[in-house]
Amino acid sequence: xxxxxLTHKNQEFIHIATKQLIQDGKTDAxxxxxxxxxxxxxxxxxxxxxxxxxxxxxxxxxxxxxxxxAEEEKAAAQEAKNTNPWLMWMDASLFWLGFLGLILGILAxxxxxxxxxxxLTLIVVGLGGGAFLYATYYYVYRHMGxxxxxxxxxxxxxxxxxxxxxxxxxxxxxxxxxxAAINPQLPPLLLxxxxxxxFAVRYYFKKKYNILSAMSAQAAPRR
Numbered sequence: 001x002x003x004x005x006l007t008h009k010n011q012e013f014i015h016i017a018t019k020q021l022i023q024d025g026k027t028d029a030x031x032x033x034x035x036x037x038x039x040x041x042x043x044x045x046x047x048x049x050x051x052x053x054x055x056x057x058x059x060x061x062x063x064x065x066x067x068x069x070a071e072e073e074k075a076a077a078q079e080a081k082n083t084n085p086w087l088m089w090m091d092a093s094l095f096w097l098g099f100l101g102l103i104l105g106i107l108a109x110x111x112x113x114x115x116x117x118x119x120l121t122l123i124v125v126g127l128g129g130g131a132f133l134y135a136t137y138y139y140v141y142r143h144m145g146x147x148x149x150x151x152x153x154x155x156x157x158x159x160x161x162x163x164x165x166x167x168x169x170x171x172x173x174x175x176x177x178x179x180a181a182i183n184p185q186l187p188p189l190l191l192x193x194x195x196x197x198x199f200a201v202r203y204y205f206k207k208k209y210n211i212l213s214a215m216s217a218q219a220a221p222r223r
Contacts, residue, residue, distance in 0.1 A: 010042055013052040013059045020063035034066055081212035085134065087205070092214040093130025094202035100125055101195025108188035118183030121175040122194070128168035130214075135164050137214040 003011050014035060021031045042052045056062045082088075100122060117125070139157040143150065175183055186194070205211065 005043060007046060007051070009051045009053070010046055013042075013056070014039075016059035017063040020060045021066065024064065024067040026066065030066075034063075080210065081216075082210045083212050084209075085138075087209055087211045088137065088214050089130045089134045091130075091202055091206060091211045092133035093126045094198045094205075095133075096129035097122065097126035098195045098198035098202060101191045101193075101198060103195075105188045105191030105193075105195060108191065117176065118178065118180065118185050120178060120183040121172065122186075122191075124171055124175050126198075128171060132161070132164055132168055133214040135161055137216070141214070141216060 003014060006014065018031060018035070021034065026034070038056070041055075045052070045055055053059070100117075104117065104122075139152055139161060143152065206213075
């Protein structure tokens with residue numbers, strides 16, 4: 001990359017732009033690629049007496065366009081997340097299972113009279129809670145920031161979520177009535193172990209499949 005053919009003003013433009021790219025964290029290879037792409041245009045315009053500033057603008061502003069803002073990087077990372085419904089449901093269910101296992105186990109250790117739930121009840125609450133969280137994401141969170149015409153009906157969403165919540169609670173109540181032979185209660189330490197394993201499994205699959213959390217509100221893309 002030879003800059004000797006450039007005028008003093010254009011050399012100054014490249015120098016300032018390079019300094020800005022370095023400050024923005026660009027590597028030497030990235031900077032070289034960016035400059036090699038633009039140099040032919042600068043030289044071509046230079047022959048017609050047009051300096052780089054005239055058609056590229058201020059060197060710092062021109063260089064800044066090659067660096068994504070924090071918001072843009074966050075949006076790009078969010079778009080890359082895995083939104084497979086089954087994986088998101090599994091992720092949310094493991095969250096509920098881990099949370100309840102740890103809380104119920106710790107409470108039972110602290111107070112022997114604390115109410116405990118059977119294994120089936122714990123599983124039902126975990127799976128139902130995961131389904132409710134995913135439904136909330138599907139009907140509410142993923143539409144945050146969108147125009148009204150692009151969002152599902154508010155009342156339809158509320159009714160569907162309400163019915164799902166009622167069904168979840170009824171199923172939960174039904175499992176608590178099951179005999180201990182079918183729905184055995186677990187000792188506190190085992191509850192804590194189940195909770196810890198659920199969180200560990202959730203972390204593993206979240207990292208492996210880059211699963212989007214069902215509790216994440218999605219901002220609409222800027223126009």
